[in-house]
Amino acid sequence: MEPLKNDSFLRALLRQPVDRTPVWMMRQAGRYLPEYRRVREQAGSFMNLCTNPELACEVTIQPIDRYRLDAAILFSDILTVPDAMGLGLRFLEGEGPRFDKVIASAEDIRQLPIPDPEVELRYVPDAVRLIKQNLHQRVPLIGFSGSPWTLATYMIEGGSSREFQKAKGLMYDRPELAHQLLGKLADSVAAYLNAQLAAGVDAVMVFDTWGGALTAEQYRLFSLDYAQRVLDQLKLRPDGRRIPAILFTKGGGLWLEAMADSGYDALGLDWTIDIGAARSRVGHRVALQGNLDPVVLYASQETIRTEVGKVLASFGHGSGHVFNLGHGVHPAIDPEHVGAMIEAVHEYSPAYHAGA
Amino acid sequence: MEPLKNDSFLRALLRQPVDRTPVWMMRQAGRYLPEYRRVREQAGSFMNLCTNPELACEVTIQPIDRYRLDAAILFSDILTVPDAMGLGLRFLEGEGPRFDKVIASAEDIRQLPIPDPEVELRYVPDAVRLIKQNLHQRVPLIGFSGSPWTLATYMIEGGSSREFQKAKGLMYDRPELAHQLLGKLADSVAAYLNAQLAAGVDAVMVFDTWGGALTAEQYRLFSLDYAQRVLDQLKLRPDGRRIPAILFTKGGGLWLEAMADSGYDALGLDWTIDIGAARSRVGHRVALQGNLDPVVLYASQETIRTEVGKVLASFGHGSGHVFNLGHGVHPAIDPEHVGAMIEAVHEYSPAYHAGA
Secondary structure (H helix, E strand, C coil): CCCCCCCHHHHHHCCCCCCCCCECCCCCCCCCCHHHHHHHHHHCCHHHHHHCHHHHHHHHHHHHHHCCCCCEECCCCCCHHHHHHHHCEEECCCCCEEECCCCCCHHHHHHCCCCCCCCCCCHHHHHHHHHHHHHCCCCCEEEEEECHHHHHHHHHHCECCCCCHHHHHHHHHCHHHHHHHHHHHHHHHHHHHHHHHHHCCCEEEEEECCHHHCCHHHHHHHHHHHHHHHHHCCCCCCCCCCCCEEEEECCCHHHHHHHHCCCCCEEECCCCCCHHHHHHHHCCCCEEEEEECHHHHHCCHHHHHHHHHHHHHHHCCCCCEEEEECCCCCCCCCHHHHHHHHHHHHHHHHHHHCCC | CCCCCCCHHHHHHCCCCCCCCCECCCCCCCCCCHHHHHHHHHHCCHHHHHHCHHHHHHHHHHHHHHCCCCCEECCCCCCHHHHHHHHCEEECCCCCEEECCCCCCHHHHHHCCCCCCCCCCCHHHHHHHHHHHHHCCCCCEEEEEECHHHHHHHHHHCECCCCCHHHHHHHHHCHHHHHHHHHHHHHHHHHHHHHHHHHCCCEEEEEECCHHHCCHHHHHHHHHHHHHHHHHCCCCCCCCCCCCEEEEECCCHHHHHHHHCCCCCEEECCCCCCHHHHHHHHCCCCEEEEEECHHHHHCCHHHHHHHHHHHHHHHCCCCCEEEEECCCCCCCCCHHHHHHHHHHHHHHHHHHHCCC
16 A cells, blocks of 8 residues: 555644644544535434444445545444454434443453454454555545443443443452453453554544543543553554554543553643643653644634634644544534634644744 | 631631541532432422522531531532523433523623622521521531533523633634623622621632633633632631631632632542642642542442542642542432441541641
8 A cells, every 4th residue: 555645643643743733633533524425314323324334334324425534533433342252332313322231240341252353343443444445545534442441331330421430340340340341341341443454544532422421540440551451452553563543531631641641642622721731741652643622613703713723833833743623523513613724723833833 | 606616617718727637528419329319309300499588408417427528518509699590490301401681782891780698698598597596517518519610601601611702702703791790690699608707607619610621811811800809809808817728629720729729728639630740839828628529439348448539649648638539429320328438538538647
């Protein structure tokens, strides 16, 4: 395969010099795009779309065709692994994800299989192979999974939760069972990411959506340790190096130091932390990805440009920044506002890389 | 009035020596207590209960009779001020609070009155006077309000929100209007707390439930500055000193330094920050209140005791700690589990005050 035409995203993850700050957007392949909504309708359901490699490929590439983005991200869901473990993932209109089965006992955990990603999750590496073919090396492709802790919350609660009463209950009263479950999940996620890697993704990202609900001690023991166990199992590339890896814990701003010690190359930041403050704390060890408040995209294009400028200025000069939102783009956002954000990064960021 | 029989809570807020760590609990007067549910049923609705001084007094004192607590907190709601501004607060069964009217324009903001707390909110100082009579100085009484920013979110969104699209939209696109609204709210909250103070509360607490949804810059400009404007208007007591004041920003762990500069005597902490780490950052300037994860109270009494011990040990030796949950107690919690938490504080905490 020919080399990537634009590798600024990968270079920034490794804190190597770039001409401008690379930019992509969580949920960039999604409902805010009319071309996505057409394919989604054709697919009939969200899971049909995820499990159909041709359609998943099409929606993955849509934002790359529309915008000057520096990375594509596999169209999929963070919960494919527990679905492949037999829990039965469903998305009901207007609700979050739901599992048909929940994990409620030691026996449930013991019986959970570790899925073979080339069998039960075959549609994902198939989609990756197809996307890589059709992307023609324009930009890198990001693979991803939910973090073990985040997957565990959905598997125990049966869906989204506000208080995590059952998932935390397991941790507080039966920590050994929580560790068993998280260990299985870490191994499953690692196998899953390795399958994506073998199929051609150029970087991976672990989404720890609910790590921020934990105490500092729990975060380390039940979330970060297992995210690290995933990382430690990632296969090396033929050149002997590990693929660049990003860890995103929503609400993890308090624990950046611990996250930066985990071995991940980059940390995703939500919008609540000042990215300059984050860089002062850990930027000598990891790259940072983020962190415009997604709600800014409802504002005027002038405001969007101003707020993009603030994030870039807060990070400051030099490499190690991947511009992104602090969380996924909302479905009701005007695609032109997304364009204004991306163009502002193109316009403002070269000044922070002068002499690079 | 005779002096307080137990002033350890007030002493801890001022970082004066105490024999053991004082303890109270957010929402300690609430649905988890069967005696509360009986009064709530009698009242017919939550707002009837809030606005009836006799019943509000009764439920305020219930947990003081049941447990060895070191402070009572006025039974009321954080949203009484916007209700008194004419927005019409309602609580629908199984839902959060709703306002009949929302703030949607510059004209809406201009027309908002600053309520006279002895007229439109008369039921609150009346309840305070009654509670003070009936508490017989057993423990201090805490008065409270929602923070200006938190009130503004409910007034603009019409109720609870996940993304704060409208409230943040006002900030991003019409910041001058957001400042007008917040200024009126700060003055209204200050007048409201001054009325509680005149009626006899011994300390006040400002609940900034939604400050944690903001960026660092917004938190300072739109939440903290107005919490400070409230504080600056609090009337001094006859002895020339200000009443002790606590600021609680849920999700505010990243901004403790700025909060500690605000002039509040104590900061409330949610459970996501290690209280020892928080003390290292700001404990030479303010007392800290918190921060057991409320979900711990679903666990076994043995686990509850262990987790109480961890919070006390993390804060360590010396005064300046008020034990509390990191957020309100959940309605489904077993009252005996609450008792186990409180007794564990009584049992374990004297060791951290030896020689005081």
